[in-house]
Each structure stands twice: as structure tokens, then as C-alpha cells.
Amino acid sequence: MKKYWDEKTESMPEADLRTLQLKYLKQTVARVYEKVPFYRIKFDEYGVAPEDIQSLEDISRLPFTIKSDLRENYPFGLFSIPKQDCIRIHASSGTTGKPITGGYTRNDMLQWGELMARTLWAAGVRPSDICQNAYNMGLFTGGMGFLAGAETLGATVVPSGSGQTERQIILIKDFGTTVIFSTPSYALTIAEKASELGINLRDSSLRVGVFGAEPWSEEMRREIEERLGIKAMESYGLTEMGGPGVAFGCSEKSGLHINEDHYIAEIIDPVTEEPLPMGEEGELVLTSIQREAMPLIRYRVRDLTRLRRESCGCGRTLLKMERVAARSDDMLIVNGVNLFPSQIESILLEIPEVSPQYVIIVSKKGYLDRLAIDVEARREIYALGDAKLKEIEAKIQSRIKGTIGLSARVRIVPYKVIERSEGKAKRVIDQRP
Ligand code: ADP
Ligand code: ZN
Numbered sequence: 001m002k003k004y005w006d007e008k009t010e011s012m013p014e015a016d017l018r019t020l021q022l023k024y025l026k027q028t029v030a031r032v033y034e035k036v037p038f039y040r041i042k043f044d045e046y047g048v049a050p051e052d053i054q055s056l057e058d059i060s061r062l063p064f065t066i067k068s069d070l071r072e073n074y075p076f077g078l079f080s081i082p083k084q085d086c087i088r089i090h091a092s093s094g095t096t097g098k099p100i101t102g103g104y105t106r107n108d109m110l111q112w113g114e115l116m117a118r119t120l121w122a123a124g125v126r127p128s129d130i131c132q133n134a135y136n137m138g139l140f141t142g143g144m145g146f147l148a149g150a151e152t153l154g155a156t157v158v159p160s161g162s163g164q165t166e167r168q169i170i171l172i173k174d175f176g177t178t179v180i181f182s183t184p185s186y187a188l189t190i191a192e193k194a195s196e197l198g199i200n201l202r203d204s205s206l207r208v209g210v211f212g213a214e215p216w217s218e219e220m221r222r223e224i225e226e227r228l229g230i231k232a233m234e235s236y237g238l239t240e241m242g243g244p245g246v247a248f249g250c251s252e253k254s255g256l257h258i259n260e261d262h263y264i265a266e267i268i269d270p271v272t273e274e275p276l277p278m279g280e281e282g283e284l285v286l287t288s289i290q291r292e293a294m295p296l297i298r299y300r301v302r303d304l305t306r307l308r309r310e311s312c313g314c315g316r317t318l319l320k321m322e323r324v325a326a327r328s329d330d331m332l333i334v335n336g337v338n339l340f341p342s343q344i345e346s347i348l349l350e351i352p353e354v355s356p357q358y359v360i361i362v363s364k365k366g367y368l369d370r371l372a373i374d375v376e377a378r379r380e381i382y383a384l385g386d387a388k389l390k391e392i393e394a395k396i397q398s399r400i401k402g403t404i405g406l407s408a409r410v411r412i413v414p415y416k417v418i419e420r421s422e423g424k425a426k427r428v429i430d431q432r433p
Contacts, residue, residue, distance in 0.1 A: 103293035259318065283300060362430045
């Protein structure tokens with residue numbers, strides 16, 4: 001059995017990767033300049049022409065593309081192909097506003113399948129596996145991307161889609177599902193439903209899960225592994241770049257490998273927009289260099305991470321990116337303190353009596369922001385009485401104060417009060433005017 005899905009690319013020496021990237025970057029820049037009026041106007045304004053790109057470093061001469069550019073050119077304004085060559089259109093989930101679109105040519109579809117096959121192979125999926133695809137299987141890129149990958153790899157796919165949670169559990173049992181694809185939060189919903197039905201999924205045929213589409217903490221990964229009795233692996237991507245398949249986790253579980261033959265990654269300071277040196281944390285910027293229908297130049301992803309060029313224990317040479325703990329859009333500023341939901345998640349999950357079901361509520365009283373956390377306890381804890389629940393609330397409160405420096409009102413709410421996720425979990429309610 002082969003070690004990687006695409007041995008040649010995944011273990012390519014850095015110098016060869018760079019040569020390949022430069023070749024594709026030049027082609028893509030020429031293509032968008034010629035075919036997409038938006039880019040031609042923008043490049044002209046910036047005084048940069050395709051011939052100016054002579055090295056990979058020259059990428060910093062190109063203008064950024066931002067989310068509002070996609071919204072303003074909605075739905076097809078950034079396509080670089082005639083409409084009849086486009087065989088698929090997807091749209092983002094719209095987590096942060098009006099959804100944006102992405103188009104695919106036949107080649108884009110084939111490549112998507114390849115990139116996702118790399119992801120799945122690295123997660124340990126093999127042709128003998130039965131994969132239950134519990135991502136939403138519609139406009140959202142997650143479901144269809146995983147489907148393409150599993151088909152390319154030659155595994156068996158059960159396109160269960162998200163929702164109908166009880167049915168998911170029946171399918172796992174009846175079909176002998178070995179691999180599950182879903183968001184991390186939906187995996188927990190499934191685990192919870194199973195335990196309500198008196199079924200222990202640790203005893204099931206499941207052995208691997210491939211999770212993505214939303215930030216999750218390391219504590220959450222352990223929780224999922226524990227409750228489902230599986231290895232929890234990771235996939236990363238976004239509609240603007242074609243969906244999942246941009247980066248993937250390997251056996252080392254220490255960050256994600258970026259598919260560098262398809263994407264050039266940079267990190268910039270989100271405020272000054274200056275490129276940051278390797279290893280520093282900042283905003284991820286991606287250029288898709290092999291896409292035909294809708295390549296994007298220096299797209300500001302609004303996810304925060306850092307890049308590392310290192311020899312990975314798995315042997316892959318592809319650049320590594322730290323797992324995305326937060327989208328910059330999710331950053332809350334509470335009385336001047338920056339706060340990410342994942343920080344709260346990590347604190348909560350370090351306390352054994354607390355369940356991973358939580359929501360962060362920010363409101364305003366006078367000039368001051370007020371932070372509140374509603375969280376559930378583990379089911380069996382409720383029976384221990386109110387004094388116990390109060391004690392847990394106080395513990396969470398003091399840990400938040402100690403680590404983040406903010407005073408929060410913490411409430412242990414009754415079991416199942418927090419809405420269960422079937423896709424991307426909604427962790428923040430910002431009630432400020
Ligand atoms: P939307 O922006 O509407 O959620 P998408 O469905 O295209 O649209 O989601 C892409 C976003 O999902 C990414 O930019 C990132 O914020 C998040 N995401 C995807 N995969 C991961 C992952 N493995 N870890 C953290 N965040 C992820
Ligand atoms: Zn690796």
C-alpha cells in the first residue's frame with residue numbers, strides 16, 4: 001500500500017515545489033489579467049502586469065482580493081471562463097454575511113477529488129472503508145468535496161448528509177460504517193444522541209473521523225476521539241478556494257499540510273497588510289494557482305494562523321499551517337480585551353464536569369460590555385444538586401478571570417437547553433448595539 005495518495009507531490013523537495021508554484025502562478029496571473037475585468041482594472045491601478053511576476057517573492061507586488069470583492073461581483077463576476085465551461089456552482093455557508101459563489105470546470109472537479117483524496121488518505125482512509133458523509137450535501141462545499149475525495153480514493157460512500165441524527169446512528173450500525181465525515185460539533189451531537197439511545201459508539205465499527213469547516217480546540221479533538229472511539233483527523237478549506245482540500249492533517253496531529261502545488265500561502269499583518277516572516281502569527285492569504293473557473297489572487301482569508309517549513313514526522317514536505325483556532329471575524333473585543341471562542345472552549349473542556357455545549361453572550365450595560373457564558377454540565381452531574389453546579393460555575397468564572405482577565409457571568413444551564421449543531425456551531429451571540 002502506498003504511503004501517500006500522491007507520492008510525487010506530497011514528498012517533493014522544496015526547490016521543486018517552488019519551481020512548480022512559480023510556473024502556475026505566472027499562468028494564473030496571465031489568465032485573470034486577460035479574462036477577468038475586475039483583475040485587469042485592479043492590476044492596472046496597482047501598476048503591475050503579468051510580466052512583472054518573475055519570482056515567487058514578486059507575489060507581494062500583486063493586490064489583495066477581499067471578501068467584499070466577491071460580494072460586489074456576485075454571482076459570476078470573478079469567473080475566468082465562459083459560463084458554458086462551468087459545470088458546478090457552489091456557495092459559502094454565509095456564516096458572516098451574504099454568501100459568495102465558486103465555480104468549477106470539469107478539471108477543477110477532478111482536481112478537487114484528488115486534493116480531497118490526499119486529505120482522506122492522510123487521515124487513514126483506504127478503499128476498503130465505508131465512509132458516512134454527514135456534512136450537509138448541498139450548496140455548501142463540505143459535503144460534495146468529501147464525496148469527490150472518497151470516490152476518487154475508491155472508498156464506499158454513504159451520503160447521509162447532516163441531520164436525522166438517529167438515522168445516522170442506525171446507518172453506522174447497519175452498514176458497518178468505518179469512517180465518518182462531519183463538522184466537529186455535529187460529531188458531538190451524534191455521540192450524544194447515541195448515548196441517549198443507550199448505544200456506545202466506542203463499540204461500533206467506526207475508526208476514523210475527518211472533521212473540518214469550523215474551528216475546534218485540541219480539547220475538542222480529544223473529546224471526540226474519546227466519545228466515538230476513533231482517530232479524529234482534520235480537513236481545512238473554504239468556498240473561495242474551491243472548498244475543503246486546501247490543507248489536511250497528518251498522523252503527527254501537529255498542524256495541517258498545505259497543498260502547495262495548488263495554493264500559495266502567505267501570512268500578513270491584518271492591520272498593516274505587510275507580509276510576516278515564516279512562523280509568525282497573522283492572517284492567512286491564499287492564491288489558487290491551478291483553478292480554472294475562478295482562481296483568486298492573494299485572497300485574504302480572515303483566518304488566523306502561522307506557517308512552518310519543517311520536516312514533518314510523516315515525511316511530507318508540504319508546508320505546514322497551524323490549525324486555525326479562530327477566524328478573525330469571530331474575535332470579540334470585550335471591554336478592550338480580545339477574545340476568541342476557542343479560548344473559552346479550551347477552558348471549559350479542561351473541567352471534567354463540563355460538557356462541550358456552550359454559548360458566549362456579549363451585551364452592553366451603560367458603557368461597559370458584559371460577558372456571559374451559558375454552558376451545560378455533563379448529564380450525570382445535574383443529579384449532584386445545585387450546590388455542585390454553583391461550585392462549577394465559580395470554578396469556570398475564576399479560570400476565565402485568571403487566563404483571559406475578564407469577568408464573566410457563568411451559568412450552568414439545564415441539559416439540552418443549548419441548541420445542538422448539525423453543521424457549523426453558533427457559539428457567539430453578540431447583543432451589543
Ligand atoms: P463561511 O465563511 O460562510 O463559513 P465556508 O463554508 O466556505 O464559508 O467556510 C470556510 C471557513 O470555515 C474557513 O475560512 C474557516 O474559517 C472555517 N474552517 C474550515 N475548515 C476549518 C478547520 N479545519 N479549522 C478551523 N476552521 C475551519
Ligand atoms: Zn505531516
